[in-house]
Amino acid sequence: MFRLLQVNATDPQTLHRELQQQLPAPASLLIATGNVASLQALGGLDLPQQFSANWIACSSCIGAASSFGVDTATDRRLTLLALTDPAGSYGVASVRQISGQIRQQAADTVLAAIAMAKRPAEMPGLIWCMQAPGFEEQIISGIQQVVGDQVPILGGSAADDDVSGQWCQYDGKTLGSDLLVIAVLYPTVPVSSYFSSGYSTGQFSGVVTAVNDRQIMQIDGEPALQVYNRWLQQAGEVPLQPGVVMSQSTFHPIGRQLSARDVPFSLLSLPTNAGDDGSIRLLAELQCGDQISLMHGSKQQLVRRAAHVVQVAANNLRLRHDTAPAAALIVYCAGCMLAVRDEIHQVQQSLTDSLPDLPYLVAFTYGEQGCFADGFNRHGNLMISAVLFGQTK
Amino acid sequence: MKNQEQLQEKILQLTYEKQQLEQFRHLNELLSHGLDAILSSEHHEELFSKLFEGIIKVIDYDAICILQRVKDSAQLQLLASQPTLNAQLLPDADALTRLFQRDLNLFNLPMLDWWQQALAGFSDGYLSALTYPLQTTQSSFVLLLLSKKTGAFSANSAGMLRSFSSYIASTLSQIEKRTLLQERDDLRAQQHRIEQSLLRQEKMAAIGQLAAGVAHELNNPLGFIYCNLNTLRHYLQQYDQFIAQSTQRHPELKTLYDSLQLGYLQQESQDLIDESLEGARRSRDIINNLRTFSHPDEKTQHDLDFCSLLKDSIRIAQTQVKHNARIQLHLPDEPALLRGNATQLGQVLLNLLINANQAVTAGKGQIDLSLHAADGQWILDIQDNGCGIEVSAQAHIFEPFFTTKPIGQGTGLGLSLSRAIAEQHGGTLVLADTSGAGSCFQLRLPVLEAR
Structure with missing residues (x-):
């Protein structure tokens, strides 16, 4: 039912030929990822529908990881997880994102995907989305406007290699840089997921007092950058200078304090830019009044975290459905990946150890969506999410 | 710091796993509740009510019901619901084939054409539904949970219902078994009554x-x-x-x-x-x-006026009745035509009048005869204000040779003979009512059809 393919994506023709060789019969759903250069080949792919009526793909920072290994920036290949499940139902729909209309666009798109799956008004087992970064909270809100808040929404935001905006998405027809692609899954096997970060909450915290979408202007009434830098200095770290700060802030993101059944946890936001005006731009939204903290992470935590997330999801699969995993889809924050780039093979090996002989696909993304421990779907940064498909009974 | 992070993460993980385990606890509670419901409920209504109470502890719904499609029938029945749903608004089972095929978790009912066509009235005001088909040897059922929220039911809820469904199916089978046993007992009782009746007829x-x-x-x-x-x-x-x-x-x-x-x-x-x-x-x-x-004689039948027959019979009876009771006659304005044998029918009327006269207290008797037509029959009610008929005697008054009169004063053939004559004329004679305030016999005879 699950098959992992790795195909040469040097050019569309090679890609087509290799897909024909490796995928003789159409899949119910094809989920693909690879670096930007590799994903570009999909734009010229002839008759993608012969491989599946339902494609969902997005670019991954540097490349993908999978049970086959880890891509490098120079690799030109795509990794695809093919689901063949004739008794299940799958549908994909997409839209070009328009700022200010995202919520309604997401609502319309998930309805179109459900219509494609020919399951009108029927709750999907899982909603998987891949989109350009920027509007993830509104996308989740739009989807939930249609289907309610009881269905797990997971996915990742397309990434490029250098945050230059070259990320791309693919829906089986169109390759774009601003697409929202939504897949609805009605699989015949059980599904389990887990969504977590590898960070701990530090002792420094404050309340957001001025914010503009993803840009924090003030914390506790002071310029945000000033407060953040003070926290860093007190923690023994180097303060940030105005400019791109994503790689410097990876181990010290901002955590929004939440709680799941009285157990506190943090939803992470990664600072990407420090403004001359003392603001901090993030990859996730905060609201005025949000309680935030300086978070701490380490390479060791990030290296072992992915396997841990998979193990929790596998435990859940065993507990709830009395089955073992058959395949996995993993979204790993690109920022985290860059921070542990030298150790990324250890991450891949730990995943292989957790999913022995099983196909799994990892995308490195600029934003992760998942269902948190409190049961709510959220968008976060520096997160790791895993979807595990159970075995056919 | 590292230890703190590990601890915090471990707590989150355990919280998550605890959530999963809690679902098992809920399921166990549900099963235990269901078992208790089966063991302690005497009536179906009570059983379903307890089951529904158990389900709402683990799945949040606004309404719940069980629909039943009777075997080899398109008829759909509302077996139980909470709160009460209007069974009159249910369609034929054929319109809901989808519900009987597989479980459904529907997040928005108004956008579903087939649901709106079949169940818009029945589920008015509800936006999402969780359904599960159940099958027993006798019937197909659907367990239907409704919510006023969009997308109210999670995959966990659906899984929970799935886990509990075999239990509910067993409960329904148990109910069917009870019903079949009751039907068996009823049939046996009926068989006994028929056998007794045959014995009486043979006698x-x-x-x-x-x-x-x-x-x-x-x-x-x-x-x-x-x-x-x-x-x-x-x-x-x-x-x-x-x-x-x-x-x-x-x-x-x-x-x-x-x-x-x-x-x-x-x-x-x-x-x-x-x-x-x-x-x-x-x-x-x-x-x-x-x-x-x-062997009631097949005597010649003629077109008769029931009113005249009544008047003649009263005239004959008056010789005995006049010192005892007052007879009041309520007749229709038009002649009450029927086909019959005047002698035999006169004998029936005389028997009934004499019986009524013998039941009343001397000098205070009142006998009312009222004739009217309904459903193609003449219906004559003969009501007296006498002492009534003992309960022990009521079942036997139409048996031959049964009499409550002193020996020598009655043959015990009057009522049995009268009933035989009434039936020979295509009619009936029954004791319509009796109490300490009197008795009422009802004689029905077919109205003469226009030729």
């Missing part, structure tokens, strides 16, 4: 045959007894005439006449013969009644 047939034989055997000797007694009375009248003329012409014989008390003997002989004739007449009536009961 009555035997009595009828016996009565016919006895009547035939007695009729001839009774005939010549009756005939001879009449002849003897005639002879005695001759003797009386001779004695009267002889004593008139020969006064000396008067002394002998007196000494022999011939006057007394003449009168006594006359009385003896009259009494014997009366006895013979009664015996003949009894025999005629027996013959009629055992």
